[in-house]
Amino acid sequence: MPPAYASVLAAALGVKPEVMTSRALVSARCSQKIEPASIWFKFRGDQFRDADRESILAIRRLGHSANELEQSTLGQPNRAWDILFQNIMSQVDIQSSPQDQGRLAAKAFCELNQFGHGGKGSADILRDRLRSQGILLIESPIPHSEVEGCSFYVGESSAERPCLFVNTYKTTWFRRNVIIMHELGHALFDKTSGGEIDIIIKDDSEMNKDSLIEVRAETFAQETLLPKKLLLAICHRNGLKPTTLMPEGLGVLVAESGVEKKTVVRALLDQSLIDDALAHQYLAYDIADILRGLTDHALDTAEYIRKIGKEAAMAWEGKRLTSLTRRKLLLPVPYVKAVLDAVKTFNISISRGAELLMIDEYTFHSRFGELAAEVTE
Amino acid sequence: MGGASDVAFIFDSDALIQIFLAGQKQAFSILASEFGVRSYLMNEVDVELRSNKKFGALIKPNLEKTLKNGSLKLLSAADLDSLADEQSSPVSLQDIRSLGREYALDVGTGEAYTHAAGILLNTPTVSNDMNAIRTLEMKGKELPPTILRSFDIFGFLFSEGCIDAHAAEQILKELKAQGERLPHGLSNSSFSEGVMTIHCRLATSLAVAASTTGWSAPFYLKRRG
Numbered sequence: 001m002p003p004a005y006a007s008v009l010a011a012a013l014g015v016k017p018e019v020m021t022s023r024a025l026v027s028a029r030c031s032q033k034i035e036p037a038s039i040w041f042k043f044r045g046d047q048f049r050d051a052d053r054e055s056i057l058a059i060r061r062l063g064h065s066a067n068e069l070e071q072s073t074l075g076q077p078n079r080a081w082d083i084l085f086q087n088i089m090s091q092v093d094i095q096s097s098p099q100d101q102g103r104l105a106a107k108a109f110c111e112l113n114q115f116g117h118g119g120k121g122s123a124d125i126l127r128d129r130l131r132s133q134g135i136l137l138i139e140s141p142i143p144h145s146e147v148e149g150c151s152f153y154v155g156e157s158s159a160e161r162p163c164l165f166v167n168t169y170k171t172t173w174f175r176r177n178v179i180i181m182h183e184l185g186h187a188l189f190d191k192t193s194g195g196e197i198d199i200i201i202k203d204d205s206e207m208n209k210d211s212l213i214e215v216r217a218e219t220f221a222q223e224t225l226l227p228k229k230l231l232l233a234i235c236h237r238n239g240l241k242p243t244t245l246m247p248e249g250l251g252v253l254v255a256e257s258g259v260e261k262k263t264v265v266r267a268l269l270d271q272s273l274i275d276d277a278l279a280h281q282y283l284a285y286d287i288a289d290i291l292r293g294l295t296d297h298a299l300d301t302a303e304y305i306r307k308i309g310k311e312a313a314m315a316w317e318g319k320r321l322t323s324l325t326r327r328k329l330l331l332p333v334p335y336v337k338a339v340l341d342a343v344k345t346f347n348i349s350i351s352r353g354a355e356l357l358m359i360d361e362y363t364f365h366s367r368f369g370e371l372a373a374e375v376t377e
Numbered sequence: 378m379g380g381a382s383d384v385a386f387i388f389d390s391d392a393l394i395q396i397f398l399a400g401q402k403q404a405f406s407i408l409a410s411e412f413g414v415r416s417y418l419m420n421e422v423d424v425e426l427r428s429n430k431k432f433g434a435l436i437k438p439n440l441e442k443t444l445k446n447g448s449l450k451l452l453s454a455a456d457l458d459s460l461a462d463e464q465s466s467p468v469s470l471q472d473i474r475s476l477g478r479e480y481a482l483d484v485g486t487g488e489a490y491t492h493a494a495g496i497l498l499n500t501p502t503v504s505n506d507m508n509a510i511r512t513l514e515m516k517g518k519e520l521p522p523t524i525l526r527s528f529d530i531f532g533f534l535f536s537e538g539c540i541d542a543h544a545a546e547q548i549l550k551e552l553k554a555q556g557e558r559l560p561h562g563l564s565n566s567s568f569s570e571g572v573m574t575i576h577c578r579l580a581t582s583l584a585v586a587a588s589t590t591g592w593s594a595p596f597y598l599k600r601r602g
Contacts, residue, residue, distance in 0.1 A: 002420040003474050004486050072482040324430075347516070349509035351485025360430050361485075376508045376558075 011064035011156060012057050014040070038194020047146050047199065054327035055142050056150070056165070058358070062329065063136050063154025063163045065356045069338060070134075073347045077159045078134030085188055087112060098212045102219025105188060109224055119233025122225060123177040123258020123297075130184065131334055135162050139176060140330040141169040151183035152195030162187035167200075168330075173297040174260035181224050185217030225259045226267040242273035250282055251290035258297065261287060319367045322358035331357065340371060350375065384414045384585055384598065385460050386525070387452065387494045389504035390425040390487040393418065395527040397436035398555050399548040404530055405448035407539050412581075412598040417452040419490040421477070432555075452494060460498050468497045483516055484509040495521030501587070501596050503530065505558070510592070522587045523596040525578050528560050532572040533579040537600070542569055 001009070006020035043053050067077045088108040092101050109115065113129050115122040122129075130137050136154060147167050154163045164183040166176050179198070186196040190213050234256045235242055240249040253264050262283065269279045291298035296307060305313040320331045336357065343353040350372055354364040365372045386408070388396075396404055408414035418426075426440055427433055443449040450456065454470050473494045480489035488509040495502035501523035504510070513520060531548055534540045540548075545568040552559060562574030582597035 002424055002490075004421045004477065004481060004490060005424060007478070068482055346512045347483070349484040349488070349506065349512040351488060351506060351509055352481075352483060352512075355485055362431050375511075 008061065008064060011154070012061040014038070014060065042195055042197055048197075049145060051142050051327055052145050052147050054325070055140070055145075055329060056152075058322060058325040058327055058329040059138055059140075059163060059165055060152075060154050061325070061358070062138065062331065062335070063161065064156075065358075066136055066335060067155045067159045067161065069335075069342060069348070069356055071159075072352075073338070073342050077155070077161065079159075079161070081133040081135050081162055084109075084112060084133050088188060098216035099219045101189070102185060102216040103223050105185070106220050106223030106227070109220075110227065115224055116227050116230045119230060119237060121230065121234075121257040121259070123174075126177065126180060126225075128334075130164070130180070131332075135164065135184070135187070137164050137166075137180065138329070138332055139166045139168045139180075142167045142327075143169050145169065146199045148198045148200040149179040149183045150195060150197040151186040151190075153187075153191065162191075172260060174254060174258060177225060177258050178221050178260060178263050181221035182217045184224075185220030186213065188220070189213065189216055222263060222267050222270070226257055226264065228271045228273075230257065231264075231267060231271060231273065242268050243278060245278075245282060247285040247287050248290055250285050251287040251294055254287060255291055255294035255298070261285070323363055324358045324360060329358070340368060343368075343375060344371060346375065383460075384412070385456075385498065385500045386414055386416050387491050387498070387500060387502045387521075388416060388418045388422065388449070389491040389502060389506065390418075390422045390429070391505040392503040392525075392527040392530075393422070393426060393440070393449075394429065394432050394436060395505065395552055395557055396530065397439045398432065398557065399527075399531070399551050401531065401534075401540070401548065402439045402443050402448075404534060405443055406446070407534060408530075409448055411537070411539065411601060413585075413601055414598065415456075416449045417456065417494070418449060419452055419473075419477075419487070419494055421490040422487045423451055425485075425487045457498075460500070473497055480513065480518065483512055483518070492521055492524075495524075501525055503527065520592045522592065523578065523594070524592045525596065526560065526575075528563065528572070528575055529577050529579040531568075532575065532577040533598075535568070535572060536577070537581065545569065545572075 001020055003017070007017045010017040010020050040053075043056060070077045088105050091108045092104045094101065096104070115126070127137060145167055148171075149164070149166045151162065151164050153160045155161055162184075164180055164187060166179045166183070168176065171179075182198065183196070190196050193213070196213065196217075231242070231253070234240070234253055238249070238252050240252065245253070250261065250264070254261050257264060265279050265282045268274045268282070269276070274282070288298070292303070296304060299307060316333060316336070320333065320336050322329045322331065339348070339353050339356045342348040343350055348356070350364055351361055354361045357364065359367070396402065405416040408416060427437060429436075444451070452470075457468055457470065473490065476497060477490035477493035480493055483489075485506070488504055488506050491502050491504055492513065494500075496519050499522055502521045503525045505526050510520065510524060531540070531545065535545045549559070549563060549568045549571070560571075560575045563571035578593060578595050580595050580597055581600050583599065584597070585599050586597040
């Protein structure tokens with residue numbers, strides 16, 4: 001295998017490039033020492049499908065590409081996340097309870113990233129905030145998968161970065177915000193575990209409450225998105241009392257915080273703003289229609305296209321899907337934009353842009369013909 | 378650069394695709410027998426050709442034939458020894474890969490490794506990717522002494538009488554039919570007329586010579602006695 005391809009494959013698999021040489025493979029086979037990288041070790045269970053593993057492979061390749069794009073355009077990969085993580089962890093006592101660890105980390109994270117400032121929810125800014133720190137965030141559908149989200153590190157050890165993946169298949173934006181922050185919690189605390197995978201759970205009783213790392217990640221997610229002062233600020237601004245919420249009031253809390261109903265109710269309960277009986281009552285509220293009237297994030301795809309117009313909705317239609325990977329991956333808009341900007345400014349060539357978007361050059365020309373014509377004149 | 382029989386051209390995938398699509402696989406043997414040009418491709422380019430979604434299957438039989446008869450060769454360590462004979466310091470595949478890896482951050486894998494070989498071996502490369510060349514130029518990267526296009530090869534073979542007018546028009550017709558990108562002057566004209574407008578970068582002279590004025594200046598080959 002030409003070394004140029006061996007290094008990409010090695011990065012995607014999470015092994016050293018020299019392992020990809022035929023000599024190393026033969027030697028490993030003879031000594032029966034072919035051992036998977038930790039992320040694959042975790043994905044070896046029967047509950048995972050080929051689609052899961054293939055998607056993770058494509059995501060790991062994307063991580064490698066994101067590093068290389070930054071190396072080409074900025075001179076080095078963005079490692080702001082490393083400083084952020086160090087700052088947060090310096091304020092966490094790892095001997096305290098998992099809840100306290102999650103809570104302290106969330107408090108530090110919110111202060112450093114201006115989450116919850118002005119009594120406003122942070123769901124609308126969280127993606128930009130994470131990406132600006134060099135954290136790779138991918139939301140892409142894997143149909144019929146048990147994976148709800150996962151977190152692992154990608155790139156060579158000198159240029160590694162956290163990668164958070166969220167399966168968007170049949171989930172809401174409000175749920176995905178919680179998953180993203182939950183996975184960020186894993187990336188922050190559980191780096192040495194080699195990656196964490198979260199399975200779709202039907203109700204809270206299925207959650208592994210005995211697992212320190214799950215409790216800690218869940219507390220971190222809840223406290224970053226729904227700290228007590230934010231819940232109270234939204235209630236105050238809208239003339240609501242946590243103990244007398246009607247479906248409309250609960251809808252306002254969900255819409256303004258950008259967090260799913262289940263987590264909002266659990267946060268109210270955990271903050272002792274309501275009791276178990278009220279929590280039970282609130283969970284039974286059907287707020288779907290109310291929510292649709294309050295925020296565009298609650299609209300389904302057809303409703304959203306109707307609202308913003310077909311032209312605007314189709315701006316990225318069919319332009320983000322990889323075609324050279326076995327499992328198609330929906331690339332994040334900021335990543336695709338960064339690649340196109342780099343092509344436009346002659347930081348990278350069209351052929352390189354196509355490689356980074358995991359499409360061939362012909363597809364690049366058909367998807368981005370105007371740009372291609374502009375830079376090949 | 379070597380003597381009349383020691384010229385090497387390193388081919389990139391887009392140029393090779395056009396040569397094979399145009400049915401001009403004999404170009405490599407003509408260049409070798411008539412002008413002493415040895416044609417090479419990098420391993421990375423070989424992978425690109427075979428995995429090309431649009432044309433990979435179509436060109437594979439001719440690629441394999443030319444590789445088998447040796448008119449086109451994968452650049453190996455043994456070739457480097459002979460190519461670097463007259464250079465002050467020997468060049469290794471490792472050197473080429475190291476520079477190729479650096480260039481591959483900015484341009485496609487095929488171009489990166491092809492131009493890296495051309496730079497270190499001080500030999501012409503054949504690549505149609507003008508956008509990649511411009512990208513490398515804008516980033517202040519070194520380029521090979523001469524960069525030829527597939528149409529420089531076709532135009533040269535035509536002017537030297539190695540392909541006739543009918544065959545030349547067929548090249549143009551075939552590449553147009555396959556939707557390939559062509560030099561401006563050839564898009565809407567016949568081969569014989571259009572080739573005059575593209576400033577062919579390959580010609581014959583009394584000796585092998587590369588221009589020192591830049592990568593787009595003509596490269597001169599000497600016809601063998």
